[in-house]
Amino acid sequence: MRGIRQLAKHLDISIGTVSRALNGKPDVNEETRKRVLAAAEELGYVANQSGRSLRQGTTNVIGLMIESSKETVENSDNFFLGLTGGLQSVLARHKLDLVMLPCPSDEDPHEYVKRMVARRVVDAMILSATQRIDKRIDFLAKAKIPFIALGRSSSGGNYTWIDLDFEGVAACAVDRLVAKGHRRIAIAAPSNDVNLGYVFVEAYRRSLERHGIEYDPALVIRVKSSEQGGYQAGHELVRLEPRPTAIILIYELMAIGLYRRMVEAGVVPGRDLAVIGFREEPRARFLQPTLTCFRMSLRDLGVELAETLLATMPAYAEFYPKGARSTIWPLELVAGESDAFSLDA
Amino acid sequence: MRGIRQLAKHLDISIGTVSRALNGKPDVNEETRKRVLAAAEELGYVANQSGRSLRQGTTNVIGLMIESSKETVENSDNFFLGLTGGLQSVLARHKLDLVMLPCPSDEDPHEYVKRMVARRVVDAMILSATQRIDKRIDFLAKAKIPFIALGRSSSGGNYTWIDLDFEGVAACAVDRLVAKGHRRIAIAAPSNDVNLGYVFVEAYRRSLERHGIEYDPALVIRVKSSEQGGYQAGHELVRLEPRPTAIILIYELMAIGLYRRMVEAGVVPGRDLAVIGFREEPRARFLQPTLTCFRMSLRDLGVELAETLLATMPAYAEFYPKGARSTIWPLELVAGESDAFSLDA
DNA sequence: GTGGCACACCAAAACGTTTCCGGAAAGAAC
DNA sequence: GTTCTTTCCGGAAACGTTTTGGTGTGCCAC
Structure with a gap:
């Protein structure tokens, strides 16, 4: 019951053969393999991971790193779960396990990653919440630890990432609003330090210019990606003169706070102000008027992340001939009532 | 070639001494210890966990097990994160790391736990979402693997748990409503299979009887612990004759759906119907009228879980002289507008 | 000078696996 | 009958760490 040695003795076979049998290696008689597997099942033998490692x-x-900062806890809404x-459905094919690694808020994420890989807790990592300059990426790339990042970054040179289609989303949102007659379109986004903030606002700017609308920095409202941030964005919005007729929110949660501030100011979302949110969040689903936003399948994204990560790992690359391509993950528009009205009407 | 051997060679000391120096063991000169620590820092040496394990x-x-069922994903709102x-702040004192173990929805939780401990992925486990009959608990207790459960269960005999104060919450809610003149008080809860459903409804029943109010099974509405469940509860509620004047919700998220159904039915929460939610959830915070509910500190709960778990582990018990006592975790009432009106007025 | 003792260290033995290497047995080819 | 393959298996060497038992110093007391 304890160890492969016991199992071998019970079968009266050498431990080498038992090991080969269990791991599907050649050089072992099919008859013997069956006996070994049966005995392992019967005695409840499971290989000790420490010895094997x-x-x-x-x-x-495989580790999925999570920043457990207060902000993440309050606003990420089980994104990682x-x-x-999707991740596990792929990893299970190779008998790989997934653990979620919550980085304590008082520890430097960079140090945390270093510790986890140096201690050999995981073989590879999935990063998220990438910064424009991200030391974790530099470190992992230099140490040649397999990893994939959910989010682009300026760091790390040529690494593999998957990122949401901010450009597409921003362009789609702007197109929609312009088609309804809007010209003064505000945007609420986090600071440029967060990669998302930078990329999204740039895409918004290009989309505007494509329509011949001048980019006005005053319409870019920098707030936190939270309900409170949305409230604050609303606060800034009503003070703009003339008031924008539409606003794009980089996190859907902002809509909750924004709506509240609008009600206070006597501005009716969906009538006086067009609102488009970005990523659909469960807790914003009930809003009245319903929010126009963009949807994606977390499960599918998980599958893609896992497959791309495995493609970067020599031991598994053969199974994923597509290779380790960085990709842009598309989102689907969910039309709601919040931007349904037309300005010309 | 890297590893403690190289470090030892670099220092011209035996590896045994290096190991003892790093681990704070006696039998090593303070001078030597300093040199070793300095060299380790300089060369970036971190012990290989596999060898040590x-x-x-x-x-x-330490593993924190999470059921990653669709329901958990949609409704737990970063509870675990x-x-x-709190967990890590305690574990860090002993150089223990925490990983979150998401059990795939298509794998039996019992098998998952078995696999994780048999593979020696973790030393101890923190369980949650306990069932009234929970094979995981029986298994861990029998295998003498240290664990603690967030939630009581009928399984496992004499094990250590921490559970929320359902009795206190139910009693407080009933007391409050009765004091305002309510007599027909409904409750929305999951089925009795979920331990929470069983315990909560029992507490509700006893509280009613304490006030001399007859327990009416028709007022116990069995629904899922979700927004949709709340909507459905509202649906059932308006069909009851005569309509209850108050309802207690076992999950605050239900309030969102309930409110929606009430609006449809022309019943105004906070005026025609008193509502009390159970555990404060971020995404219910904006409700109008604001919801009366119960609050707790997740961080403090994490600390308590970790300390109690460590108290059950021989290697750490000495640091936690309080011992491994099962405890009831209190919640604090947050009075809102949803039950502010008085029935007699 | 001898015994006892604390100190600081070294060498080697574990821990449970996988994997390399060699070799026995059984045929096959000549 | 010899040589050569093929098929299967056993023995033993790793992997990096902690821990045990042993050893050589000094120092003190007698």
Whole structure:
């Protein structure tokens, strides 16, 4: 019951053969393999991961890093848990396990990553919440630890990432609003330090210019990606003169706070102000008027992340001939009532 | 070639001494210890966890198990991520790491736990979402793997748990409503299979009887713990004759759906119907009228969980002389507008 | 000078696996 | 009958760490 040695003795076979049998290696009689598997099942033998890891220098565990800052906790709405289903469905094919690694808010994410890989807790990492300059990426790339980032970054040179289609979303939102007659379109986004903030606002700017509308920095409202941030964005919005007729929110949660501020100011969303949110969040689903936003499948994204990550790992690359291509993940428009009215009417 | 051996060679000391120096063992000169620590820092040496685990049969990792079912993903609202801060602050004292283990929705939680401990991925586990009959608990108790459960269960005999104060919450809610003149008080709860559903409704029943109000099974509405469940509860509620004047919700999220159904039915929460929610959820915070509910600190709960778990582990028990007591975790009432009106007025 | 003792260190033995290497047995080819 | 393959298996060497038992110093007391 304890160890492969016991199992071998019980079968009266050498431990080498038992190991080969269990791991599907050649050089073992099919008859013997069956006996071994049956005995393992019967005695409830499961290989000790420490021994295996030590020998082959690999842990068979993939880490999904999560920043457990207060902001993430309050605003991410199980984004990561939604990812795990897709991730695991792929990893399970290779008997890999997934663990979520919550980086304590008082520890430097860079140090945390270093510690986790140096201690050999995981073989590879999935990063998220990338910064424009991200030391974690530089470190992992230099140390040649397989990883994939959910989000682009200026760091790390030529690494593999998957990122949401901010350009597409911003362009779609602007197109929609312009088609309804809007010209003064505000945007609420986090600061440029967060990669998302930078990329999104740039895409918004290009989309405007494509329509011949001049980009006005005053219409870019920098706030936190939260309900409170949305309230604050609303506060800034009503003080703009003339008041914008539309606003694009980079996080849907902002809509909750924005709506509240609008009600206070006597501005009716969906009638006096067109609103488009970005990523659909469960807790914004009930808003009245319903919010126009963009949807994606977290599960599918998880699958893509896992497959692309495995493609970067020599041991698994053969199974994923598509290779480790960085990709832009598309989102689907969900039309709501919040931007349904036309300005010309 | 890297590893403790190289460090030892670099210092011209035996590896045994290096190991003892790093781990704060006695039998090593303070002068030598300093040199070792300095060299380790300089060369960026971090002990290989696999080797260490193999030798001492312990992984120094604690697992927080999460059911990643669709329902959890949609409704738990980062409950677990909120816990990690408190957990880690305690575990860090002993150089223990925390990983979150999301059980795939298509795998039996019992098998998952077995696999994780048999593979020696973690030393101990924190369980949640306990069932009234929970095979995981029976297994861990029998295998003598340290664990703690967030939630009581009928399984496992004498194990250590921490559970929310459902009795206190139910009693407080009933007391409040009765004091305002309510007699027909409904409750929305999940089925009795979920331990929470069972315990909560029992507490509700006893509280009613304490006030001399007859318990009416028709007022117990069994629905899912979700927004949709709340909507459905509202649907059932308006069909009851005579209509209850108050309702207690076991999950605050239900309030969102309930409010929606009430609006449809022309019933105004906070005027025609008193509503009390249970655990404060971020995404219900904006409701109008504001919801009376119960609050707790996830961080503090995390600390308590970790300390109690460590108290059950021989290697750490000495640091937690309070011992491994099961405890009831209190919640604090947050009075809102949803039950402010008095029935007699 | 001898015994006892604390100190600081070294060498080697574990821990449970996987994997390399060699070799026995059984045929096959000549 | 010899040589050569093929098929299967056993022995033993790793992997990096902690821990045990042993050893050589000094120092003190007698």
